[in-house]
Amino acid sequence: MAEDYYSEDSKWIPGVVVDSMATLPVLDDFRLTSDKPSFGRNFDCYFDRLASLRTLTLASSNPVHLRFICATLSHAVHSSPLSSLRLTTKHPGMSSPLNGIADLFPSLQLDHGSIPHLRSLRSLWLSYSSGKIWETLRIECIHLSEIHTDYVQQALLEYILSYSGLERLTNDGDEDDGNDGDDDDNGREHLEPLVEEFFTTALPRHKESLVALSCRGVWEGKWSFGAHNVDLLSQLHKLKSLRMNVNVVSAGYAPPSVTINRSSGRGRRELFEIEKDSADRNLVHRFLDLVNELHIMDVAILPAAPLRYRKSYCGNPIVRHKEIVIRAIDAAVREFKSSASGKSEVVLLAGDNFYKMDYMADRYRAFESVNLSWPYSYARLLEEHE
Template identity: 30%
Template sequence: MLLDLSVELLELIGAQLTHCDLAILRTVCKALNGVLCRSFFFILVLKTNRNGLSQQRVDLLKALATRETGWSAHAKTLRIVPAKQLSLKRVSDNTLVPLLAAALASLPKIHTVVWHVANQDHWAWERTAVLAFLATLGDTLHELELSIPNTINLSALQIRGLRKFTFKCPGYGPSSASLVGLGLSSTPMLPLMYDDIAALISGNQLTSLHFEGTTEWSVIWRLMRSRKDGTKLIEITTSIVTQDLFDYLSSYSGLEKLALMLSDGSNQTVSNHLADAFFETVLPRHAETLRELSCPSAYQSGFSFGPHNVHVVSSLHKLTRLEMSINAAAVQSVHSYGLTMLPILVGGGGLPVLTEADQDDLDLVVTLLLETAAGFPFLQTLIIRAAETEENRSAGYWYVLHHPRNPINHTNAVNVAIGNAVEAFCTDVLCSATVYAGHATYRLLPRGVLGPTCAVAEAQATPRGCLRYVQTGWWSPCPL
């Protein structure tokens, strides 16, 4: 019986359930409803529309403004995000601003705020109320995530208790990521917001910083390096790598999570120079503490895994998650009658690949990476990506992937070869990590246990090991 469990255990269970599941359990009995109230009302999601709100959402704001809902007593996280569908009937923003302000004022226990806005027009009516609310949180706001237009003025935010800050450029994705590789920025950061964010970071002792977009944040990294108050980031995520970032990371020890979403320096020469600094000076500083590392290279460079950096990667013995790319120089076109079927759709569907990579070239590097991963006792996830060829840099990711006349689809060919190499790998060393490679997921199992597409690999496997990677599902290696 659930009611035989302690209140603390029930709350832990409730924290793992979906909102719908919690709603169902609350109807079972009064006692269970009372225990799960904290979990049910822990997160409040407010969805806004471009020109206002639907009547249903207006009614929610009115209920919140009474300060008699469960969210007033228990809400710790507030998410303000765009609605996916626009309602036909709207309420004008003349009445929405004070109503939203009253609703937000009813949430005294908020510690985390996520505010996403689709575009400049979308957020105009809600801006005043949300900014005023953020300004009142002061020392109580610990986590802030913003995905808002660059024209906003954040100078009024006098927040002093922030521990985690995330800024995402609206609309950033694979298409804009390709612009970064060209040295271009589709969403330049205005000086006003840049200075405001720098002031916000300077006024707080952050432990986690997340920047996602096409803006270069060297000023922030120089600011962090110059601080004398002992503030050290233990989690960093960024889309842009610079020497200033690596200078900061080399200035201290203790980093636990590092995600370089796009390891690239705009050309191969600069990328290799940055990669040398990264593996020679940055990672050794954090080898004793780093638990998660993601540094796939956007284009072929020294950031990819290989014999040149295996000695550094293998020293990160506390890793639970590792994500790296692999270079493959030898990729060529094949005749139409020799098509490789690339299974990228769940259920085994496939698309023809008109190129193929040198399998021997990939086997050596993939084998080295899998053997290295086996030396990490806590590793749970290994992600192997294909780095794009430098020759395709100027074309952009989506052109290379989708243009019908593109003769060399480099990454798809390399992904096929990576998958083949994983399936052919045999070992006697246990590794509990799930491997994401090629277009599939794999687990290490005894030989003879076949996955849906492993018969060929089983027949070709050498007898040197009794364990091999068996496919357990499909995976799409889309860019970050």
């Protein structure tokens, strides 16, 4: 495996890496991360020299870097039977790091040299992917076992519906709402045209194989955990990892005597509470019930941003809102008790804090705080906190 991190202070690295690649014809794992605008212009990876790549990871902290090496990236597919391809950016909500991810495969649908190599692909990570990618995978019957994306669209759902056997699915971003204008979008409906199809039709296709699901939209809505999807999620009996958001609802305002200082004056503080199901059960508690029912081990329940801030240019209101929600999630987790029996190895990330389930003195099980940091290795975590 070759791994490289390129920064502005290491301009000599591109030449060294390229020269080294020429001497490693059997290299099977190549990972490249950049953080400066000059990266793509100074770096020309000769992937056509490598015929044994199985895992290719390219990550950029700026969405424009990797587009400069699209032509050479396409050689990786032409030259190697990849099993894992990861192309990511750390800037959600911006343009594709490849200036249109389809540019990576300029003739993917027609090129008989690339399609055979793509048939070995099992893991695909894409940021802001083109629908043409998913359409091609569907038409060519290339069935992935792992999908990681931050951009849900109709073509992706049609692809997921076309087969069964998906094991790991991550959606950590928005869906394509088809609305690039300035229309009012405070309502949730037009932002979630795909969510019902995802939970009711696409996900059940893989209920016999799915072991990891991360569904964390940026905004509050039906992509979050709730009464609308809990029954569907309960069908995923093999699930071992589940990460989702939870919504809050307004609980009115603090009494007039309770005020907060703002730069514009003093105002009443809006109160929020975790959504509840039809039985008036806190949805964080219902989420934890599901975790116990399915014996899920790796769990996260997290806040999302309110839709009313979707077009805000200032992130401070979102940060303050998430802090409020995190406190509500944390309080709900600390209140939770379960009479479920059997050994539990679940580790829970709730907001900013980690918890591990343990027996209490009254024989009920509850979550106790553990000292961890994100990201973490679940396997190593269990070893350290047995």
